[in-house]
Amino acid sequence: MGNRMMKISFYKYQGTGNDFVMIDDRSESFPDQDLSLVGQLCDRRFGIGADGLILIRNKADFDFEMIYFNADGSKSMCGNGARCAVAFSKFLGIIEKNTSFLAIDGPHQATLNDGLVELGMSPVSSLANMGQDYFVNTGSPHHIRYVENVLDYPVVEQGGLIRYSQAYAPKGTNVNFVSPIASDEIHVRTYERGVEDETLSCGTGVTACALVFGYQNALNLVKIKTLGGNLKVKFTKSADGSFKDILLIGPAEQVFSGEITI
């Protein structure tokens, strides 16, 4: 851990209950190689507490770059985190209503519309079958299983088994459990890789579930209920089975700000 003593200003954001430590790191002073520091800041008892940590940095040709760390320090694309990054960049005065920014899976566009963030997700080339289940990569990997009633399903136990299964070794996957609740609406609960627990919602996860459900039911808009709130996913389907113009739409709110000396 080293004997560093560092004062870090941060903002805490949540997007449908998926929560993040947000840092304006345009000075590039945050030690982004110090993964134990990320873990400490995300620790819900010894640190600030969050599912992940996001750095906002300057990037040529883009309004900003978001660097996302899961609570264990691993990197990935994060849909809810990206929506929070857009809201945070507006708060910082970096953007107004529309933005083009860079994330680990490439460029993204987003629009702020009356309190909601409409986030353009990367195109998806195909859905895959995994036994009785499905697999989709929406910027991060997602296993998808339909279950009778997701509210009384053992998400952490079953999610952990799939996440650590040989089929997904060595990188693992996120695991989503889905129960349809209307012709155009699903309920989703997610076990998140890198958090190694259920989160109240997972943006890339609900996007993956919406594409599978939308494909099976000839929809272009799917409503998703998560334990942390409600999201919408819009998309167009191409004849070759790929998906584009994928939008993840939902709220992103600042909860508090502070300074931590660590």
Ligand SMILES: N[C@H](CCC[C@H](N)C(=O)O)C(=O)O
């Ligand atoms: N845990 C995921 C990244 C965060 C995904 C989730 N927080 C989201 O909103 O997309 C992974 O390691 O692939």
